[in-house]
Amino acid sequence: MKHEVIIAGFGGQGVMVMGQLLAYAGMAEGKHVSWMPSYGPEMRGGTANCAVIISDEPVGDPLVSEPTAAIMMNSPSLDKFWRGIKTGGDLILNGSLIEKEVGRNDIHRYRVPINQIAVGLGSEKMINMVALGALLAAVNIVSPERLLSCFAKKFAAKPAILASNTAAFQQGYDCVAKRTL
Amino acid sequence: MKHEVIIAGFGGQGVMVMGQLLAYAGMAEGKHVSWMPSYGPEMRGGTANCAVIISDEPVGDPLVSEPTAAIMMNSPSLDKFWRGIKTGGDLILNGSLIEKEVGRNDIHRYRVPINQIAVGLGSEKMINMVALGALLAAVNIVSPERLLSCFAKKFAAKPAILASNTAAFQQGYDCVAKRTL
Amino acid sequence: MLEKVLMKGNEAIGEAAIAAGCRYYFGYPITPQSELIEYMAKRLPEVGGMFLQAESEVAAINMVYGAAGAGARVMTSSSSPGVSLKQEGISYIAAGELPCVIVNIMRGGPGLGGIQPGQADYFQATKGGGHGDYHCIVIAPNSVQEMADLTALAFNLADRYRNPVMILGDGALGQMMEPVNFDSCKAMLTDKPWATTGMGTRDKPNSINTLQLQPEKLEEVNVHLQAKYALLQTQETRSEAIWTDDAELLVVAYGISSRIALSAVKRARDQGMKVGLFRPITLWPFPKSELADAVKMASAVLVVELSSGQMIEDVNLAIRCSKQVYFQGRTGGMMMKSSDIYDQILQIIAPQGGN
Amino acid sequence: MLEKVLMKGNEAIGEAAIAAGCRYYFGYPITPQSELIEYMAKRLPEVGGMFLQAESEVAAINMVYGAAGAGARVMTSSSSPGVSLKQEGISYIAAGELPCVIVNIMRGGPGLGGIQPGQADYFQATKGGGHGDYHCIVIAPNSVQEMADLTALAFNLADRYRNPVMILGDGALGQMMEPVNFDSCKAMLTDKPWATTGMGTRDKPNSINTLQLQPEKLEEVNVHLQAKYALLQTQETRSEAIWTDDAELLVVAYGISSRIALSAVKRARDQGMKVGLFRPITLWPFPKSELADAVKMASAVLVVELSSGQMIEDVNLAIRCSKQVYFQGRTGGMMMKSSDIYDQILQIIAPQGGN
Amino acid sequence: MSNKVFARPRALTDVATHYCPGCQHGIVHRLVAEVIDELDIQRKTIGVVPVGCSVLADQYFNVDCQQAAHGRAPAVATGIKRVHPDKVVFTYQGDGDIAAIGTAEIVHAAARGEKITTIFVNNAIYGMTGGQMAPTTLANQITATTPKGRQEDSAGSPIQLSEMLATLRGAKYIERVSVNSPAQMAKAKAAIKKAFETQLSGAGFAMVEVLATCPTNWGKTPVEATRWLNENMLPQFPLGVYKNANEV
Amino acid sequence: MSNKVFARPRALTDVATHYCPGCQHGIVHRLVAEVIDELDIQRKTIGVVPVGCSVLADQYFNVDCQQAAHGRAPAVATGIKRVHPDKVVFTYQGDGDIAAIGTAEIVHAAARGEKITTIFVNNAIYGMTGGQMAPTTLANQITATTPKGRQEDSAGSPIQLSEMLATLRGAKYIERVSVNSPAQMAKAKAAIKKAFETQLSGAGFAMVEVLATCPTNWGKTPVEATRWLNENMLPQFPLGVYKNANEV
Amino acid sequence: MPKPIFNQERCKGCELCFSACPKKIIAPADHFNQKGYRPAVCTDESQCIGCALCARACPDVVIEIYA
Amino acid sequence: MPKPIFNQERCKGCELCFSACPKKIIAPADHFNQKGYRPAVCTDESQCIGCALCARACPDVVIEIYA
Ligand SMILES: Cc1ncc(C[n+]2csc(CCOP(=O)(O)OP(=O)(O)O)c2C)c(N)n1
Ligand SMILES: Cc1ncc(C[n+]2csc(CCOP(=O)(O)OP(=O)(O)O)c2C)c(N)n1
Ligand code: SF4
Ligand code: SF4
Ligand code: SF4
Ligand code: SF4
């Protein structure tokens, strides 16, 4: 099995950390993983994205041009990537910032009001975990438990934020799993 | 016919100009010529030399490792070059500064008291012309007249020095030609 | 075994260097290698080492010259334009036979170019972008783990042969994260009796001077260097050969391109095509005989590079122009897709095939 | 015809540049090319030109970038270590497609090396010592007359192709005097609507910028450059072939080495040996097809260089490794003698002969 | 519509800049452009832009421009000015560009009295590459390459470029300004104008050092950044005229 | 035999130098060596010699040495000193080396307060390459690249490096001296000693600028050259202490 | 009557103009622009005195002032 | 009695020591050394006061002074 995920959004939305969490979790599950960021000054203010590959075999090409799954946190990112997603793939859309429709019926589209959910839980900073929850509900890349334990490990220094982020993850997850979209 | 001449001495002895005069004269006689100096900081105080080729055919290699003729203005130069001179070649030795003998019977050796002659004529600066006179008496590389006319041309700005230098040339020439060594 | 950690290639080089005993780093920021200089800024003081941000790449490489001459394990890093500025210094280091490691995380050129990955500094690295007859040992990792392992190797080779070693990576390898551990990164230290450490109890001063005004002496220096290079050519080539035994088409690629190529080669193998991959790991000394061996069964070769075609010359020389050699290159920071390579493999292997 | 004058190669370059319309020179002293900078210091003001001694080679090449971008015919010159320092700037100039002439009067390397003649910067000049895929046109004169003629050509090619041109000479050619005239040194001037001269009456500003953050765009730049280079390869190779028609042994040499080789080849011909000489005049673009033609009758090739073997790679590539290729090289400022070459010719042609 | 009392200067193109929100590069650009407009030299001005955040300024200045290799803008400008002595040539450089890698080039342009105008934007950091130490980084300032703050004993002390260049005879006008308030901007603009006039009069080299914020790499909001500049940079980099050797 | 009252210092090897007759490089060498002897640091000193006439000084100083690329001696010395902070590292540089191509390196070594000692031999010319203009060449001085004399308007004005570096906080001791007479030599030696002591005390960067003759490229006898130096160089390069920020 | 005109798509929401305005009549809009910033707007044009301090404070030349 | 000793082969004949000597007892020799210079010699050792000014003036450390 090979998951090729693209996560894209504004510079400040934490898409890089999201991708790293996913890769950590994949690694923890004994998979081969790679994480590849977009980089450079154009990131500032502009869009940022990263490509995560989680695979049973060693990763060849770390670039992802046809993702099997994608999280699109804003409109410009969606414009850039929607065409490339593999048929049958999964697309998490941040409904809070994206209004337009995606004209493809050959992929699974999940419109999640990511910012609203995070704000509802107390902080926009949690949009990451909402998005990851949604993604893992849509497609079983790594187990939700593994992801949460990786989060706990990565932010071991800040145990206070674990509970709220777990809740954010769960709401994102439920949103997709229970089709409360 | 191809003459390959090495002229060597102290930095201040004007060996470079000597070689250039010879090359000019060869050029004026319609020959192919090249002039190649030793160069670099080691010249200062140390020895300097140049290689002049005057030939009926285009000059290939501008370096001279086996000169057909040589002017050696001082001892260190002689030490460096005496072995390389072609059998049958001509060697002008500055007897004023060189005491040692040259252990080769297969070349023509002319010991000329170059500095004495020049000083005798009024100035050590004329050692060049003494040496060139001696050389051209020993071997007919260019005609003496041509060399003198090239001298006149090159130092057209200083007509005053022509007469004395002509005399210097002549004395060097006679010294070899008339075997007044 | 140490647990694997997820790290950027740039950072893995830094950590491996420290594991290999490097305690001195001089560098200047430039994208896409700045994570390395920043990593060293943070880590070196923690291990009792010394980090210094130089005023320029020129200063950095000359600080490396000084530190290497003084006996240290020392590193610098940059990206393409910055490495161009180091060329005079690298020539001096090679001439002085000073061991050090120089990292080039290549980006698209020429000129200021861009900051996305490239492999167009192959010639500069392998043929000598500086003046005179010299060579760096040039090593091209293709994963974050190799960024680590080969960095350690680089330090050990540098000391063993008293020669600068260049790690030739690219923006993708520098920026990407993969799991890595540093188990195999060991410092094999050597004595450096030639180093300028102050005379101490020695009875004669040491001197490092690459000037030889006597051409006879300078030629001796060159003869000595060439003998070392010949030894390196026989002893220190490294390469990887995958499915080359029966390959009718041999793909040759290094660094990041080799990963992309491998995906394509795998796919072709799955389709039953006899395709193999040859990956030079040392770009200088180039694994000539290994490649000549690997190509024996092949009727054609496909060279894949993020350049307009540089390594392809060494490939042709290694196989003595005995096969048809095809090329696939992207430039300016663009990367080929493995599907592009796959398509070209198809075309080469089954050129008759219409639609 | 103008009378011939006796001049140093370095000075001939200067005078030819002026004849070819060069009015701007930026440089930094270094042996063995200092006569050129000194000549320009004296002559340029006499013809209304501008001479500036820069604070370094780095500054000089960047002043050239500025002046070339501003539309001038401009030159710089240096010798090996100084040329290494110019590599970043040269890459920028090539990327910006700015016409200029860069002179390298090579000396022995690597490092500080020596000041006697060398040819060990061939790779640097032809493959690109700087970063990225770019090429200078590289021209190698072998006499003082050619120093003049090819310098004028260099300026004209630079403008025609908007490309830097490098004159690759050596200490011997720079220092030696030979008769020379400047009859054929003419300025063929071209319009430069792209130059930054101030907008004046233009309605849009001109800009020279080698940055392309979009890799797609930077790839376009590279594709454009490669197309130009391909055109140069078909249009602008230059070479000399002497007695190659029936040559069984082909000697290949450029610059000063080619003169030494020619003496040996002549002597061998005099002895009835079928030996020829092939002399690349443009080292980049390398006269591949001309050499491939010239080598047809030969069974062996002897490459002669003042290096440990650099051009030999291009020779092998040009003849597709189809012949046995021998090498004769000297380094460190030493020069081979024509008798050495003659001896090797003998050995190759009559290897059976013992005494 | 009624009259514009404040409008975009002609010497700025109508292109949105890539600068971060609140980055003062934009303000410096506008002031330079206003001076070019006021001196009516747009059609004879050639700008040289650096490697640094302002690397794309050739797209913003509505004049002929060349982009220079990192640190070499003064050399490039010299090349241009020597070819076109009757034109106006200015460089626009950051602190890393001018005071680190480009130290030799700016010192010698000044020593030569090169008739160019240099706009030096000192934000005490490498903006473009993501916030590493600059030669003007303050003592103890935290940057990506001084994670514990710049230790003067090892990483050195900030270079006061204006003071340093003022020791050179060829430098004819040197002033340090700030653009943290409209009043300071007015002073900055006057200084920039003097620096251009120094060139126009043929007197020699002129430079204006502009203290500026880099909110992104300082990790501050634009408004906080202006405050930080006042409190921290001004003491190290006193404003004022460091050289005025001409009668402009 | 009786006692030697003046003898060759131990820190000089017994090798004949390649310098021209009367060249003051030899005097500066001897003074540096005497200081090394007096401070008893020969066995812990590492010298860095430049590209310039003193390129072979590693053969003359009886201490460990590295030869540096043209202008880069301060960078090389930095590399050495950072590896051996307990050793004594000095550079020996000419005016072309230190004030032209090597401007950035010396400015930054000084700005960093690098704990090295620099001996800067200012002879207002490029000696080794045959007498071209140096950054310290005087106005109107004739050289191989200023055949009509250095025109300040185009070729620039002499750089006063001591004055310039004194503006940097990391520079702790800077003095300009001459060696034209035994009395001046005594002062020069005292300055060199202070510069080494500045390093030994860990205070920071120290430099002594030594005005010196180049009879060969000035086209003068050694004795004439000393006179020319007094009459022409001293007014442009006033002797004195430009920085003394330590309590040595 | 003086009037500030905001080129909203150019605004980066840096807020430097807010404090520059002596009348404190500049504030963020409710909506986002294409770049994702809340552009500055004038909350009460009638109070504007046309001093152009806002325009001068803006690094992005977003504001033009009409008299 | 003080005495200057000249390492004649090292002397380059620059004459800097001549004027340095307060007793003016240094002059060029009649002969040349290997390098081709007339080496400096002391014309009257008995006058030497051992001040070593000649030795200090010499760039080539030709002179040693014995007390
Ligand atoms: C030779 C070279 N070295 C390094 C770089 C990377 N680089 C780009 S911009 C920059 C520094 C920018 O800082 P500064 O000059 O202060 O400008 P700012 O971005 O702060 O305005 C560096 C180091 C480069 N492009 N070229
Ligand atoms: C990169 C480089 N550029 C130029 C040279 C040539 N070069 C050698 S020494 C020198 C200048 C020497 O002058 P200075 O530093 O004043 O020392 P001096 O000889 O006067 O003591 C130059 C330009 C070189 N070797 N390397
Ligand atoms: S990084 Fe700093 S200097 Fe660069 S654009 Fe952003 S705020 Fe401005
Ligand atoms: S050229 Fe000048 S500096 Fe060099 S050794 Fe001779 S006199 Fe001394
Ligand atoms: S012009 Fe003055 S009053 Fe009007 S909005 Fe702008 S700052 Fe406020
Ligand atoms: S200053 Fe300009 S960019 Fe910033 S908020 Fe105001 S209008 Fe927008």
Ligand code: SF4
């Ligand atoms: S020691 Fe004094 S008195 Fe004696 S020779 Fe020397 S300078 Fe003259």
Ligand code: SF4
């Ligand atoms: S100073 Fe020294 S080198 Fe000069 S003449 Fe006297 S002894 Fe000889």
Ligand SMILES: [Mg+2]
């Ligand atoms: Mg900055």
Ligand SMILES: [Mg+2]
């Ligand atoms: Mg000097």
